[in-house]
Amino acid sequence: MRPMFRILAAAAFVGAVAFAPAPARAADKVNVVATLPDLGKIAEAVGGDRVNVLSIASGLQDPHFVDPKPSYIVKLRDADLFLLNGLELEVGWVPPLLDGARNPKINPGAAGYVDCSKGIPVIEVPGSGTTRAEGDVHPLGNPHYLTDPLNGKLVAETIAEALKQASPGDAEYFEQRKKEFQSSIDVGLFGKELVEQVGGKKLDRLCRAGELDAFLEKESAGKLGGWLGKMMPIRGRRLVFYHKSYSYFNARFGIQVANYVELKAGIQPGPGHLAELVEQILSEKIPVVATHPYYDEKIPRLVAEKGGAQLVVLPLLVGGVKGADEYLKYFDVITDLLTQAYGK
Amino acid sequence: MRFSRTILALALWAAVFGGTASAQEPNPSPDDTAAMRRELEELKKLLKAQERLFLEKLQALQARLDEVEKARGTTPPAGPAKGEGAAPPAQLAEGAKPGLSPEQKKKLEEEFAKELSKGEKPAGDQPKPGEGATTRTAPLASAGPLKLIDVSFDLLFTGGASTAPEADSRLLQGGDHDPKNRGFTVGNAELTLAGVVDPFFRGDTNIVFKIDDEGETTIELEEAYLTTLSLPANLQAKAGQFYTGFGRLNPQHPHSWSFIDHPVVMSRFFGPDGLRAPGAQLSWLTPLPFYAELLGSIQNAQGGTAFSFRNAPGEEIAGRTLVDRPVRSPADLLYLARLKTSFDPTDELTLVPGLSALFGPNGTGQDTRTEIYGVDFYAKWKPLANDNGFPFLSWQTEALWRRYEAERILVGLADGAAADDTLAVGGQDLDDWGFYSQVVWGFARPWTAGLRYDYAAGEHNEFDLLDTLGVDRRYDSAGDAFRDHRERVSANVTWYPSEFSKLRLQYNWDHASFLPEDDAHSVWLQAEIMFGAHAAHKF
The missing domain is CATH 3.40.50.1980 (Nitrogenase molybdenum iron protein domain)
Structure with missing residues (x-):
């Protein structure tokens, strides 16, 4: 009789938990969980009021050393999109979180697993023959690409695409906000005057190709403002x-x-x-x-x-x-x- | 300077074109042939000069570009080819989108689902709408090769000595990975293989090599199991050979321990290797707003790795010799139930309390059973702004209680004894309990200090009798190294040269009645190296 009672009690508990009201979540919004606050902020900028964004690491933290706390597993359990920096920056803590979350929507290979390093021109990729005698090298190259504002624009592109897939009805809204975000980076980087005169797209291309100085000199275009001008x-x-x-x-x-x-x-x-x-x-x-x-x-x-x-x-x-x-x-x-x- | 050169070049061009223009005027005098020849020569000279000038300008520009690039310390992502590689994923994704309305798409998906379910595919493994390959963003300039298998190797090597004689050392240190010899011990040389099998499974394997007390190398398939990746309803299944998910420490591999040895109560209840066996496990992440995971498993109950259960026939437990006990019903397997929860009172403090219970048969008889219950608690404080994981303070405690139903021993008829004294001597429940509590303080990068207190004891049982076969059977738990009162205090300091290596110095004070002077002092130095894939640790 005793084992029977135990089984019944366990079943009752499981049932009670399973049918307990789920925590309130906004119905139509896309639930986005980002590993880093940088990605979270870009997702907020692109997603506006059609997304709920949670970031796991705090800005104060070293992104290499984040503890995979069980509470993060709960965040990932409810995520529609999971944004990560990639390039093995989070290799020490993301795998147990994904494993614990049991959320097939965001497993590697699924549409909701968004590696934001896609399309980034990666630098400092170690040559073949590099060993850990060089320290804990990142085998896929330097992962801190978000310190270049132009890469922030590429990430916005990746995030916008993922959001559009998650919520196709809001595609135009995301596209619009993405463009606004990208041009705000252009203005921030080159200054308003120069962006108005030359256009953000052209400046972006010149800057990436390392031809901006020559161009400005030759065309005697407007003064370089923004962060580049300040620096x-x-x-x-x-x-x-x-x-x-x-x-x-x-x-x-x-x-x-x-x-x-x-x-x-x-x-x-x-x-x-x-x-x-x-x-x-x-x-x-x-x-x-x-x-x-x-x-x-x-x-x-x-x-x-x-x-x-x-x-x-x-x-x-x-x-x-x-x-x-x-x-x-x-x-x-x-x-x-x-x-x-x-x-x- | 460069500017003036450009102007000069332009002026020259103008002069040349001006000259040729005037030469085209119709003026067919015979003297003019000579003049034309001269002009031609001049033009050729000019062209040469031009060429030189442009070449110079070209070289200067190139040099300047190189300089700038060098100053930036990297080659900028220049060039049209790379620019295209870095193009936004928009075009590709846009192009890949089928021209279907969401309703049409859903219908199509349902059709496909129907078609697919005609095969013998398990229901839970069907990809959900929106997760199919057609809607996935194409990877662009995705870095790195295909990730098929992660291979890593871990070596734990210990040297040191104890005041306890070697024979007693083996009783003091119940764990198979613990140092049991004066001198050196290769406690654990572990090969780990892991990889994603397909969209549905992941595989994990740990193969352990050890060198035992007699210098023999033993190989163990410590773990080899599959884990599901896409079960619905927050479920996850595991199957194969794996550590039973009881409490915190049992499922951990030695390299993640904070001390060089297993706590007394752990090796007392779970044997030298920890509790592991072939079986299956199902776990469920509840939909509660905080972390709460329910876990249940069914495993085999036999063999030395199921120490408190069927164990191996012939072993001695509490005066009984373990018998061969076949599986006759599901009740002869090992069952685990566990609840694990977690709370973050602040961003810097995490608490992980858990409860576990185990039920299974034991080998003293055909119907005897063992129950083990455990409470575990883990707390960790670590500031957000930590330097390579330092500083931190963690506290881990597990308390366990075991009821071991030992088979009764039929007593022979002593001279003059009454006939109804024949039964029921030693048919009793043996109760044992114990706990460990440990604090690890990462006081300065890359140093940690640890302190652990161990306690284990059991209810006193004894008998001295002749069984029905006339054999003298005697047992006193007071002299039993695995049931008697035990205490241990361990203190250690660990230095981590990098994330992949450590050196640990540990002192143990042991108290046990079987020791010649009731207590022993031991000092061990352990080195660990790990190489291969970058491991991620569970919290």
Whole structure:
């Protein structure tokens, strides 16, 4: 009799849970879960009021080291779309979340699994023969492509396509908002005046091809404004960075990295390297040391102090520092911090 | 400078064209042939000069471009070919869209579904509308090769010594991966193979190599199972050889342990290898707004990896010799029920409480049963802005209780005893319990410190009698290394040179009545290396 009772009790419990009212969810909206706040913010910009967006990582976090908490599994359980950065940035924590979520809509290979690195021109892809003697290298290349605003435009494209598939009735709405978002990046990057004169599309193409300067010189077109204009006075300047997290940004804005605090990814720098670093900063008069909010500030601060350089804490993700809580504001803040650090 | 050169070039061109234009005027005087020749020569010279000028300009521009690119530290994604590769996915997706209204599409899908269900395809595996290949966005410049199999290898290697004699060490350290020798132990050399099979299944395999006390290499198929990927209704099934999902520690592989050895109560209840057996498991993520997972499994109950259950015939448990007990009904298999929940009181604090229960037959008789119940709790604090995962503080506790129904022993008729004394000596429930509680503090990158307290005990049982065959049968749980009161305190420090390696120094204080002086001190140093695919850990 006792086992029978147990089975009945278990069945009653299961039944009660199964038929309990599901948490309230807006019916027609697309439920989007993004691994990073950057992707979440772009999804919000494109999706407007037709989407519910949740981001897993906080802007304060190092996206390599996010704990796969069970509560994230619940978020993924209810997702229609799952946006991830890709390029194995989240390889340490996304697989158990997807496994736990039991949501075939967002499994790799399904339409709801949206790898936002698709179509991104990836840099720093390790050559064949690279081993982990180089540290925890990203085998598919540098995954921090969202630090280049032009890549933000490509991601908006990918997200808009995924949203259109998830909710075909709102396709026009998403298309419209995507275009608005993309042109706001153009204006942010090149300045309103130049975009009006030359057109965002052309500027985008020239900038990607590295022909923007030559074009501006030749055509004596309007003045370069926006973030590029703001960064002009410090273009070509050098700094020491903590990790290879800003390679895309540096390429776009012409900042040169003289060396890294973390010599090999994921491996704590040794005192020998740090001493050499200080020596290099002193002898080459490198004015700035840059780090991210989640790294222990002690070491980069000490390196900067000993070398007489300025320490600047830059956000890697949207929301990483105060004021950088939208994708566009993020670049406002970064360019502010960098120009201030160089004293220009 | 470059500008002025351009102007000069243009001026030259103008001059040349001007000259040729004037030469075309009709002026057929014979002297003019010489003049025309001269002009031709001049033109040729000019052309040469032009060529040089343009070449110079070209080279200067190229050099400048190179300079800029070098300054940026990378080759920009220039060139029309790459530009096209980076084109927005819009065109492709647009082109791939069939010209059907949603209603038409749905109808078509239903038709296909009908057609497909005529085959012998399990119902749950049908792709849902909107998930088919036709609507998938085509991958563009998708990075990396096809991901078919993840291979990784993990080696745990320990050296050290204990004040306990080696024979007692083997009783102290009940786990098969624990160090049991003075000197060195290869506790675990594990090959992990994992991969997605198809849209419906994933496969996981762990093959473990160990070198035992006698220097012999043993190979174990620790786990090999399939997991479903597309069951409906938040269900997931697992089948094959796998660790029973009881509590937190039992399903964990040694490389994710926070101490070099298994807690006393775990190896006491689940044997040297942990509880694992061939079987099937179904788990359900409930639709509740917080994390709540219900899990049930059915597994075989025999063999050394089902220690508290049928185990292996011939083994001694509580004065009984385990018998061969075949499966006669479903009741002779091993059943697990588990509830796992999780809550985040803050963004930086996560709690994971769980309950587990196990029911199965045991090998002391043909109808005897074992029940094990467990409560587990895990809490982890980690600031959002953590540096490579540091700092953090975690606390893990599991408490377990076991009722082991031991078969009675028929007692022989001692001289002068009454006939009705023949039965029921030792037909009793053996109750055991224990817990461990551990704190791990990641105090500074890349260092952690751990402290664990272990406790295990059982209800006192003893007998001393002659059985019906006239054999003297004696048992006293007070001397039984696997039932007597045990305590242990372990402290360790771990250094992680990278995410893929660690060095761990651990001290154990053990208290057990079978030890010569009631307690023992041990020090172990463990090294771990992991290479191959980047592993992801469950929380």
